[in-house]
Amino acid sequence: MAKDYNRKQSEKSLEKGRRIAKIQGFKDVEKRAHKLRDTKVPCSCSMCGNPRKFLKGEEKLTIQERKSNEN
Numbered sequence: 923m924a925k926d927y928n929r930k931q932s933e934k935s936l937e938k939g940r941r942i943a944k945i946q947g948f949k950d951v952e953k954r955a956h957k958l959r960d961t962k963v964p965c966s967c968s969m970c971g972n973p974r975k976f977l978k979g980e981e982k983l984t985i986q987e988r989k990s991n992e993n
Contacts, residue, residue: 932959936959938959940952943955
């Protein structure tokens with residue numbers, strides 16, 4: 923049962939990756955679709971990746987860390 927579910931979910935995300943790759947206009951749709959299925963994040967730019975990697979100073983902290991610093 924679990925294998926069937928995992929296979930179905932994998933196919934579902936692969937189809938979604940194909941749709942996204944076609945919309946974005948990639949030439950090698952299958953390669954891009956498999957990458958999107960495996961990573962879930964199209965790139966590692968400042969908009970898609972972890973903001974802590976790109977921000978500096980107080981902006982880098984999470985809301986919870988800012989609240990604890992105030993106390």
